[in-house]
Amino acid sequence: MKNFVDFLLEGAEKLCLDIPYDAIQRINIHKKLLVKWAAKVNLTTVLQDREMADRLYLDSAILLPGISSDRIVCDVGSGAGFPGLVLKAIRPELDVTLIEARRKRVSFLKTASREMGLENGLTIKWSRLGWDHMSSQDEENESDTGFYWDEVVSRATFPPDIWLETGKSILAKGGRIWVMAGQPHAQGDDALDWEKEAEKNHLFLERKQEYNLPFCGKKRWLVSFIKQT
Numbered sequence: 001m002k003n004f005v006d007f008l009l010e011g012a013e014k015l016c017l018d019i020p021y022d023a024i025q026r027i028n029i030h031k032k033l034l035v036k037w038a039a040k041v042n043l044t045t046v047l048q049d050r051e052m053a054d055r056l057y058l059d060s061a062i063l064l065p066g067i068s069s070d071r072i073v074c075d076v077g078s079g080a081g082f083p084g085l086v087l088k089a090i091r092p093e094l095d096v097t098l099i100e101a102r103r104k105r106v107s108f109l110k111t112a113s114r115e116m117g118l119e120n121g122l123t124i125k126w127s128r129l130g131w132d133h134m135s136s137q138d139e140e141n142e143s144d145t146g147f148y149w150d151e152v153v154s155r156a157t158f159p160p161d162i163w164l165e166t167g168k169s170i171l172a173k174g175g176r177i178w179v180m181a182g183q184p185h186a187q188g189d190d191a192l193d194w195e196k197e198a199e200k201n202h203l204f205l206e207r208k209q210e211y212n213l214p215f216c217g218k219k220r221w222l223v224s225f226i227k228q229t
Contacts, residue, residue, distance in 0.1 A: 004031055007053035007215065014214040017061050019090055026089040026116045027057055033112050034080055041104045043080040054215040060086035060155065062211065062222055063178060067151055069093050074149035076129060076167060077157025079105055081112060083180070084153070088118050095121045097149065101128040129166055148172035156183045160192060164201045164225065171227045176206065181221035194223055204228050 002010075005028055012019045019027075031052060037043055046055050060083030067073065069091060075084025078098035088096045100106050106126045113122055152167045152175065160179045167177045181189035198205040203225035210221050 002049070004028065004049040004053055007050045008057060011053055011058045011214040012061070015058060015062060015211065017058070017064065019061065023090040026092075026118065027086065029116050030081065030085065030089065030112050031057070033108070033115065037108050037111075041108060043105065043108060050215050054213050055218070056080075056082055057086055059083075059180075059213060059220065061090060062220075063087060063153065063180075064090060066176075066178075066207075066222075066224060067091075067094070071095075071150040073097070073151040073153070074099065074170060076152065076154040076170075077101070078109060078124075079156070081109055083155050085109065085112060085116075085118070085122075088113075088122055089116060092118055093121070097123040097125065099125045099127050099129070101126070129170065148175065150175045151178065152176075153178040153180065155180045160189055160223075161197060164197055164203070168201055168203065168227060173227055173229065175227050177203065177225050177227070179221070179223040179225070181223055182219055189221060198225055201225070202227075202229065 005024060008024065034043060035047055038047060046052055063083055064087060072095045073084065073087065074097045076099045078084045078100045084096050084098045088094055098109055100109060103126055106124060109124050113119055148170055150172055152171050154163050154167060158166060160181050163179060164177065171177050194205050194208055206224040206226050208221060208223045212219055
């Protein structure tokens, strides 16, 4: 009988993704913690091995071919670490910031990153764009105002049009904002005019990649935009 790792490897091959053995080990640690914590904390309702590999981990890893190792990445509304902590698990040399507004999820992210051995080059903030959650005494969670990232992504926190408007505020000049379209919360993504969205937000439409999740067959779109000014 196939287990989580079997599905992860099989799905990665179908999507032409290279996930090294040590990354598989880190991801498997995260998966086991996620299942354990999900009984008490609302992290995900996807808890079967095949569905977790498919809809959580592989759907996060799909970003990696488009992100070079020297880029600084910010995942807004990281939740249980999708996609930011998955990207860090596969490519630990990346400098990654995870921003999450719910404190219990922040606790999970900190525990998971520690057990995965990924604390170096990883920042976890209890915050929300435009609103500092913490008091001024908590320096670790100071406001993000004035800091800009090379790559910004949010997987399932905002509808795509809202995410573009929101996420561009923390994007460096020449940086890239990613839209992971086709998520269950945002029906009608396929009807969006990406050229118009780019023009409206003063961004350059770089690419639109359509793919299907390898096991459930759900259609997704990975769309990237560049901030030119």
